[in-house]
Amino acid sequence: MSEICEDAPYTAGRSADESVPASTPAVPDYMREIYDWAYINPRLVPLLDRQIVVQAILWGNANRLVKTAVDEFSPGQSILQPAHVYGRLCAELASRVGPAGRLEVRDVTPIQVARARAKLAGHTNAIVIHADSARPFDRKYDGVCCFFLLHEVPDDYKTKIVNNVLDATGPGGKAVFVDYHQWRWFHPMGPIMWFVFRYLEPLAPSLCASEIREFAGDADGFTWTKQTFFGGLYQKVVAVRK
Template sequence: MLADMTELSADPAMTPPVTRACAVPSYLSRTYHWAYLNRHTLPWLDRSLVVSAILWGNAGRLMRAAVEEFAPGQRLLQAACVYGRFSRMLAERVGPEGVLDVVDVAPIQVANARRKLDGLAHAQVRQGDLARPGCVAAEASDAVCCFFLLHEVPPVERACIVHNLLGAVRPGGKIVFVDYHRTRPWHPLRPIMAQVFRWLEPFAPSLLDTDITTLSPLGEAFTWKKTTCFGGLYQKLVGVRRG
């Protein structure tokens, strides 16, 4: 379905590392089987209206805010699959002169993303555990996008993922994190989101007050800019690796 990446460039750095099949992490199976590993709920959740509802009508806004950070012709690494059109938006942004490399640990998500990216020869989806060393090549990407992944992993795995993603950015390149953030005290959804996190997103509260830039010593090699929206519920963190 998707073109062999070796045909896109003779540069070895343009070819992602070959990763062996890896087991789905136990925390993912225990906590998010219903959301990401169940073949019955996947088609229902992977709808634009559902994605928009989950993010209180902000899905399109947040996706566009992330996509606009990237440029045509870039080699872009997407950390984990995303429901909705997000991967296709990224692929269209970098265009046929660029490369989109999507990595996810769940085979069912890999297959679903491949289906949605069918026909885009410059986009590929592969299985890999981003918390493990060697899943992504060091300094091989012009840009990295991590969209609503960090709140769904435990703190230890979160730090490993951030470290590996930062290491994948070449000097002068960019990394973008979009995720939940601590709301303003007056936010009307604050008590509602507290219950959502309690019942459905147990790892999210540990992210809200975490400075993502400090999760890896590699963070010191980047220049950072953070913006928040929707009363502080969401954040976009952009880092540029100094050359």
């Protein structure tokens, strides 16, 4: 095993409130400084991790964006989700790949690891590992689903994660990125999103100002396609290894 997962993997069936071993990776400073309220605070996390809340945060587009991501994968595949996501994405992915497939969810925050294990407790084809996706992965996958992760990390982390995700994508496999995008200038939600990015999501603007492939060191090794949603506010970028 590489340094990314020093602890033994946990299967989804283990108790969601079981403590994480001390040898697991530390929570990055930016998480504590910017996103403690959203992803670490034990009082707020259960309130935010509800599909209705996710649907509201994404202006009614959560279900649509989850579906367009999940539809990129097929039964029997091995899929990596490099960060836990609020709502039902991980359960949808586990159902999509089915009993012959495998879903691996990783997260660097202990409370998010616990949330993922609880959601996947009934899926024997899923595993949850406490790990930092900014460090190289230790195996190849048929596909990777990177869902609303990049806008929440600093630019050096964006580069590391994009390249780690692409490196983990096996021959003929695909990496799927769903995230924020630079909305059209006349978008009615534009002023609100400016406020959100200014005060709640300060690491997001650099993603909107760039193409995801620009963070990749080996972009030419993949075929890239992009689709935007909701007036350009969201994007799905699919990179298929040549």
